Amino acid sequence: MKISKRIVGGFRKYSIFVILIIMLVVSSVLNENFFTVSNLTNIMRQISVTTILAFGETMLIISGLIDLSSGAVLALSGVVSVSVFKTTGSLFFAFCIGILVGVICNFLSGVFVSVYKMPPFIATLALTQIARGGALLFTMGQNIYQIDKYIFFGQGSLFYVPIPIIFMGLMLLLTWYILNHTRFGRSLYAIGGNAEAANASGIKVAKTKFFCFIINGFLVGLAGVLFMSRVNAGLPNAAAGYEFEAMTATIIGGTSFSGGIGTATGTLAGAFIVGFLNNIMNLLGINSYLQQIIRGIIIALAVIMDTIAKNKRLSPKELKR
Numbered sequence: 001m002k003i004s005k006r007i008v009g010g011f012r013k014y015s016i017f018v019i020l021i022i023m024l025v026v027s028s029v030l031n032e033n034f035f036t037v038s039n040l041t042n043i044m045r046q047i048s049v050t051t052i053l054a055f056g057e058t059m060l061i062i063s064g065l066i067d068l069s070s071g072a073v074l075a076l077s078g079v080v081s082v083s084v085f086k087t088t089g090s091l092f093f094a095f096c097i098g099i100l101v102g103v104i105c106n107f108l109s110g111v112f113v114s115v116y117k118m119p120p121f122i123a124t125l126a127l128t129q130i131a132r133g134g135a136l137l138f139t140m141g142q143n144i145y146q147i148d149k150y151i152f153f154g155q156g157s158l159f160y161v162p163i164p165i166i167f168m169g170l171m172l173l174l175t176w177y178i179l180n181h182t183r184f185g186r187s188l189y190a191i192g193g194n195a196e197a198a199n200a201s202g203i204k205v206a207k208t209k210f211f212c213f214i215i216n217g218f219l220v221g222l223a224g225v226l227f228m229s230r231v232n233a234g235l236p237n238a239a240a241g242y243e244f245e246a247m248t249a250t251i252i253g254g255t256s257f258s259g260g261i262g263t264a265t266g267t268l269a270g271a272f273i274v275g276f277l278n279n280i281m282n283l284l285g286i287n288s289y290l291q292q293i294i295r296g297i298i299i300a301l302a303v304i305m306d307t308i309a310k311n312k313r314l315s316p317k318e319l320k321r
Helices: 002-030 037-062 070-088 091-114 120-139 148-155 163-181 183-193 195-200 205-231 242-252 264-283 288-313 316-320
Strands: none
Touching (some): 002 264, 037 070, 037 205, 037 242, 037 264, 070 091, 070 242, 163 264, 183 205, 195 205, 264 288
16 A cells, blocks of 8 residues: 555656656657657757746746736847847847846836735736836837847857757756755745745745745846847747746646645646647647647646645645635
């Protein structure tokens, strides 16, 4: 009995990775072009931006928060960064400004939520309008072209490894370290599990949530730089809906919408599952509208599974409340 329980427990813990391997095998059988170095590299390039956004969403959702503004803030960070590069010619300065814009925007979200006690949903929804309007106003609704060497961030390579993939790996390590080896990370889990208990135990809940938004801003700003560099232009209307793609990877990766549960590696696996699914559907020539329906069904199934798992964790008394 103990052995069987361990097997079941182990499968639940690593089920996302089992699913990832099954998808890899099935996709390879369905199309011979899937399991090639060029195609897998292309998938990693494509998911790099949304995966970086997903790492930020992971930390927020673990602590009971959410960010609906990441797509709009990404666009604002990106167009400001591109404009700064065209003005100064400095890649480093443009890179730093792009991240700074993301941090400033999420500073506002942090203030709304931590100081004025606004629900995260409303706070980040308001910021969505502010950031998107800011991006359009900054560019007067025009795209920015001829960005020259700025494409290095999204299209360059270092020792034959694409720069976006390197950044994705670095942000994975950063998120993993924060969640597993810092007091701040432990506080995020505690707040997401029970904010009142966390506050009673001495955790500064408001301050922790504020800094969680700041870290998310850093990741969103970075994603903005990589995105604009990859598409070779500054696009103020870009990345609409990217926040939902990031949340999809996060939830599929095992992060619970109820808070207190989630891992960086699980989110990465979730992002790969979404990336594999999109890629194989494109290779098979599946209608793009049908693809949206399939992705929606997968999101619904992931949330249903999360709800079932949550109910199993709760005691019968808690379920009655």
